[in-house]
Structure formats: structure tokens, C-alpha cells
Amino acid sequence: MAGLASKRARTVLVLVLALAALGGAYALASGMADAEGEGSLAAGEPFLSVSSEEIAEVTWTYGDATATMVKEDGTWADAEAAGVSLDQSAAAELASAAADASSSRSVARSQEDAAMGLESPTVRATLVLTDGSSVSFEVGAATADGASCYAWREGSEDVQVVDIGVLNAFSCSMADLYVTESAPGSSSVTAFEVDRGGDVLSMTYLEEGSDAAYSSFYQWFLQDGDALRALDTSKARTLANVVNRITWKSCVDTAYADDAAATYGFDDPVLTATLSYTNDDEPSEYVLVVGSKASSSTYYAHPAGSTFVYTVAAEKVEDLLEATYETLRPDDVCLMDWDTVDALDIVCDGEATTVSFVRTEEQDDDGETVVSTSYEVDGASADASAVSSLTDTIDGMESEGEGTIDAAQGGADAELAITFHRTASTYETMTLSFIRYDNSFYLVSFNGEERLLVNRNDVAALKEAVQAL
Template sequence: MKNRKKALIIAIICLAAAAVLYLLVVKLSQRSEDADSSDDSLVISSVDSGQITAISYEKDGKSLSFRKEDGTWYNAEDKSFPVDQDSLTTMTNALGAVSATRKLDSPEDLSEYGLDSPVLTVRYTASDDKEAEFTVGDTNDAAGGSYLKISGDDAVYLVASDFADTFNSDIYQLADMESFPTITSDSITDINVKSGSHTLEIKNDSDGGRIVLENGEEKENCASSSVTQFINTVTGITFKSHVAYNCKDLSKYGLDKPTADISVDYTTAETVTETSAESVQETADTEETESETETVEVAKQLILHIGSQNEDGDYYAALDGSKEVHVVSGDTIKELVEKKAADFTDNTILSGSLNNAKGIDVAIGSDSWHLVKKEIAKADDLADSAETEGTDSEKATETTDATADETTADAEKVDESETETEEKWYAGDTEIALTDLSSAYSDLSGMSAEKILDTAAKSTGDAAISVAVKWEDDTETTVSFTVYDSSFHLAEINGEARKLVNKRDVEKLVEDMTALLKK
């Protein structure tokens, strides 16, 4: 009985302690909420964004000011500066309704929030003479925002980082300036890159292809993929940034004497309106005319002058006839200016898929093989055909003589449209496994020249291997390899010997072809 009474007393004491602790936590929580309130929808400043007539901000020791007149925003320091109107609209929208995620009612020391020396100060004036100033201090990475204070308000607020980011641009990031024209590769007829005494040109030829000229001399054996890549680099030019909108001293950017000039001739489709003389005569009384629209190709040209490099390794550039100066990627300019005709040389040895070949002749030493591709009915179709013939013959014996003759003729007739075929390779009567042939063929089709001779060489000695491929379009490519030196073999392709390939690549081709054909 005494034990029960003692346990009851202990339980009452514990319950009382818990109640006191609960009340203490509630009290502290209320105080905390009074000192630090949080509300995702706490609007701390609002104004009709359309009524804002002036904006200025200071950041990193630099200040920018803008004024709105007759619905257009201007740079307060230079009214002729081409201000991007959309950027200023973004700023007015940000100032129209400023929201906070937390409020600190009684901050003891502004330096704790970086507001004694703010990183950003933003001011605006509205048409009703309403003014406000916002100072932005430290960033709270954990909360994902920045501390902000408003003029006339003792509280400190935590706002999303988007507010400060809106006012993070320098003057030329807020400029409405020209961009590099949009040009499609198909519309280009000529590209000319001149750097010093060197000129590289890519132009359309009469056959609808492209040719490469270096210092006015046409270069042969150029890879179309390399030409396409070069053209894509030109069409992909963009201005990374702007540095001057009305440059009066081009020498400051090395543009008084450009290091390179890139000219592009291209065509663009434009719609023109034509009014016929008959239409004008017929409608003279009614003062109405009928017009027709027509799309025509218009020839155009742009010239991009390349100046000096900046500290980041990029280049200053200006379009011909323009006073605007821009920055273009250094990698892009080097890709164009440093290109030589030799960089376009096609280093492949054999272009063409095995699927497009119909015959291959291989010679290794005194041995030679003639391979042909044949189209053969699949084995399953042959078996089905034989079975059908047998069944139909049995039925024929059970019918009249006339019916038997008709059925036998139908059974012997093969409907080619329903017969599936497959392609197989043969050396004489011996079938060559397609997987093995493909592997050996890839040694040749995947081979690349490691060096290109300026002038054609003369093959000496016997060929290590010769391969002649007859294509489906009845054209032929012949490749033979002879020893050039201790490291290379000379590849003679359709009679021209300029490409040097690694001797190990040739040795592997010989080894794989020999193993395939001598099985």
C-alpha cells in the first residue's frame, strides 16, 4: 500500500514538471516569433511598376542610373546609349512587389547582416514622387537569400537572392546592340578568311559542291566533313559581350588595323510585292490596286573585322560599317584564322561501306582472290517451295488430266515477290562468312593516313597488298600499299600516291585478309 502511494506521488511530480516545461517552451516560442517572424508571402514594399520613372543602383563601387521619358527608358548619364527596354522592365517588376521570407524586428547590430557596408544599394522614384531605397547585405546560404533593409524601416528582412541578381548587370549587359546575323550553312556561297598575307577561301563550285582555295590556289582531295565543320564554325559565331556602342577610337581594340577579316557571302529569302501595270490601269477609277507577293533570293555579304585579344584570350570584333565593338570567343577565332588548306585534306584511305560493294579483288604476293556478292533465296523459303511442289503434285494425281496439268504448272511457278532473299559473299564456290569479311574490310575502311605528301610519290617495289572494290554504281576504287620507309607504307589510291599510313595498319590488313581467304 505504501509502495502504491509512493509511486502515485512520483507520477504526480513528473506530470507537474512536464506541464511546467511545456509552458516554458510555449513562452519561449512566442518570444521567438515576436522577435523573428517568418512568412513566405510577406510583402515589404509595393508600388505600381508602371509608375516608376527612375532607377539607380550601386554595386562594387560603380553606379548606374536610368530615367523613363515618354514610355522609354534612357541611361541617365548618356541618353544616346541603346538601353534594352526589356531589362528595365524586369527591374521595375522586381521593385513593384518586394517580398521577404523572414523579418527581424529589432536587429541589434547591422554589421551582423553586412548592412553596415552593403554590397548593393537600389533606389527608385515613382511618378507620384514616392521614393524607396533598398540596401542588400550578406548572403545567408543556408536560408537561400540575402539580408535587406528598406529606408524608413528599422527591420531587417531576408529576401530571395533573385532580387539582388536583377541588379547585377553592368551597362553593356543592359545594352540593346546588334548581334551576329543568323546564317544557314546552305545559304553560304563563299567564305574568305584573310589573316596577314594568308587567305583561305571556301566557295561553291559549278557541280554544287565546295572547293577550298589557299592564297587563290585550289586544293584537291579535301574532306567534305572538314569543310562542313569549318562552315558551321562560321555560322556559329556569337558575340559573348559588348564593349562599345559608338566607338570613336578603333585602335583601342586593335580594329584600326585588324589582325584578320572574315567575309561571308550568302543569300537570304525576301518577300517583295509587285503591282502589275494592268492592275493599276483597271483600278485607276477606284484608286485600288492589286498586288502580288513573290519570294526572291537576295545576295548579301557581311565582313567581321577581328582586332586584338583581351585579358581573357578572347578577341574584339566589329562588323564592317558599324561603330559597335563586341567580344568573340578566342577559340572560335583561332579555329578560323589558324586553319590551313592541309587541315582539310581527306585522310581516309577507302570511303564506302561494304553494303555498297558488289565485288572485291584482293592480291597478296602471288595469291589473288575474286569475291562477289550474290543475292540468294533464304533457306526457309527454298524448303517451303520444295514442300509446296510435293504437296501440289500429290493433289494433281487425284484430279482430272486437265486439272493435273494446270496444278503442276502452278506448283512449278515461283512467285519472286513472296520470296525473301539475302546477300552472301563468295570466293569461287566457297561462301565467305559476312562477319569475317566485315572485320577484315574494316581494317581498310577504317584506315587513315598519318601523313599527306605535298606532291605525289612514285611507288617502288611490289605491293604488300592490293584491293580493288567494285561498287553498286559500277564505279571502282583501287588501293595498293608499298613500303615507303621503316615506319610507313605508301597508299596508292586510283593511281595517286600521296598518303602515308602506319605500316602496322597494313600488316594487320594483310594478316586478316590472308586468314580469311586461305581458310
């Protein structure tokens, strides 16, 4: 019996220890749950019990930077940089985020500080009120649902769960509140030049086009000595907009002077970009100087004459550094101005056809000259819709890559050649040819260039349009 009693005693002891262990585990789990979103509620309780009107000064530390803004005569200003304007709306929102914060619940401050991000707070801040008193607080991590964050007011026993807006508002530097300069953002750019240490790329915009191009559809040109070379409109505009619509990654200096040029690489810039544009019909110019790399993903930059220094995306700078005629030239198969065409001589698979454009001028009821166009094929009246189908097919052809005549499997002979006879003062005669490249593509020969590839299906469609004349 004594043995049985002893055995029962040991069993009870084991059960007691097991229950104690379970209780401890539950308590630990409950504490962690509080750090993740469970706890006593205190909905609507003010976090700091101050109003935004009472706040006269805000000092906060985010990352490695500490900043202070002060309110003077109703206007927020950087306490360390006189003369630099702050975005008043953004500054007011930062102050209000703290003043308006309310607690949704309280969590006991304990050994779980690390789980709440308060062992190394994301933000430390102090508000100085108009009566001279102050209140300090810390903001830790976001809650698991991302809608709130953990915050602790100095002198409080508990951690409060407040809206995520407090963390978002204070996760910034003073420079993020500066009223920075804006790029022109002009819709009337007339020229763009990039000087890359003596390697100059110069583009000009001509609204009416130029005789340097066979088509008036080309309006952007590369200045090549005294000559102009047509550029792809979209590519040229995109390059100019790198500067025309540049956005800053950050502001790093508000009091730049030339004696600090070496600090940012402005003494030997990687490039200087000059944008010419019209502003209210007046010629204007914007010059952006890009210095050395600020990081692996940014460069230092500043507008000429400005005291501000910014960082800009490296990929944008590299677009400017790498731009050449080859990256900007048109990829159009044929962008013909049909009003300049008088006739087409077509050779398709050995069969020759001539299409004539017959234009007739008449006066309308208002005395205006109206030009009508009819067509002839090999001297006989032609169906206008069939000719329109041909011209539309040419207009709609798109390149799908590049090739060389040496790689053409069909040799140098064209299966289809269209010669344009034009009334223009330049490029009076032009020939568009299609040379079999491989089983999928044809090489285009046009305007003295053999570079672009088009899908064989497009050439087949063009042949069908010719045969339907």
C-alpha cells in the same frame, strides 16, 4: 570555517563568470546564426512596397559600373545612350524583381553586416517613381542555401531576407540589356574567308562536289591558288560556324566610329573574316573584324559597318588564326563513291583477286531507268552480300592517328592493296594500301598520301572480307 566559506565564495564567483561567458558566446552565435539563416519571420511582407507600374527610372551600381534606365511612353531606354534599344523583357524583369520582392524574415542590422555582404554591397540601387519620390536599397550576399539574399532598404532598421532573384536581376551592366546584333546563323553558307594580315585562308562550299576530289561526298574545298583541295566537311563547317554562329561575351561600345579604331585594334586587325551565304535565295555577306585582345580570354570584335563593339572568346579567335589545310584536311581512310567503281584489283598477302561490278540498265513500269548491280570474282558470279561486306568494311574504317613511311616497321611493302578502277573523269585509278606500322597499327597509303594510321584489327577484318569473296 572561514576558509571553507571563502573557498565556496570563490567557487560561486567562478561559476557566475563561466555562465556569463557562455551567455556571451551564445549571444554571439545567435547573431551569426541570424546572418546565416535564423531569425524572426515576416513571410510575405513587401520589401519596397512599390509596384512595377510605378517605377519610372532605375539606377543601379554593380561592380564598378553605374547605369540608369528610364521608362518613356512605356518603353525602357538607356538614359546615357540615345538610340540604343534595350531588351524590353529583360529591362522589365529587372524592375519587377525589386518591385515584387517580399521578405521572408528580418535580421537586425548589426556588426554582422560583413557576414551578410552589406559592408560592401554587391548592388546599390535607386528606384524613382512616377510621383517623383524615390526608394533606395542595397543587396548583399546570398544566404547559405543560395535561395535568398540579404537586402536593406534605406531608412530601415532591419535587413530583409528576400528571394535570390533580386541579386541575380541586378548583377548586370546596362550593356547586358542591349538588343545586340546577331550573327547570320545561316544553314546556307557558300564560302568562308579569313584574312590574317595577308595570310588568307579561303574555303568554298560546292553542293555537287568537284572533280578536284575523288568522291562527291566532299563538298567543302580549300582554294589553293587556282586549285581546290578537299576538306573534311565537319571541320570546315565548324570553322565557318565560329563566325556564322558567333556569340558575344559582352558589349563594350554602342557608338563606335572609325576614329576610335586604334582603341580596339581595328586599325590593324588580327583578322577579318568574311562569310558568304544565301538569305531567301539572295547572296549575302557578313564581315567580322577582330582587333586587339581585350583581356587574356577575349578579343574586341565588331561586324563591319556596325556601331557596336563586342568582346568574343579568345579560343574562338585562335581557332581562326591557327586554321590551315593540315588542320582541316579529311581524316577519312577511304570515302569511296561506289557508283563510280567498275572493278577492284586486290592483292592480299600475295594472293590476287579481281572483283567486277556488272551494271545493268532496265526500264521500270513508269519508264524510269533503273540500274541494278551484280558482281563477279575472278570472272565467276559472286555473292552480293560478300561484296557488300567488303565495301562496308572499307567505308567503316577510321583513322586512329598519324605516322610516316619512314617509321613503318614493316618497310614500304603493303600486306593488302586494293586498286579501284573507276568511270570518273578524274582519279580513274586509285590504290588503297595498308603497310604494317607497328604491332598495333597499319599505315594507310591512298591518293598519293601516306599519313593515317588504322587499327590492325580493322585491317584483319578487311582481310577476312577479301578472303570471304
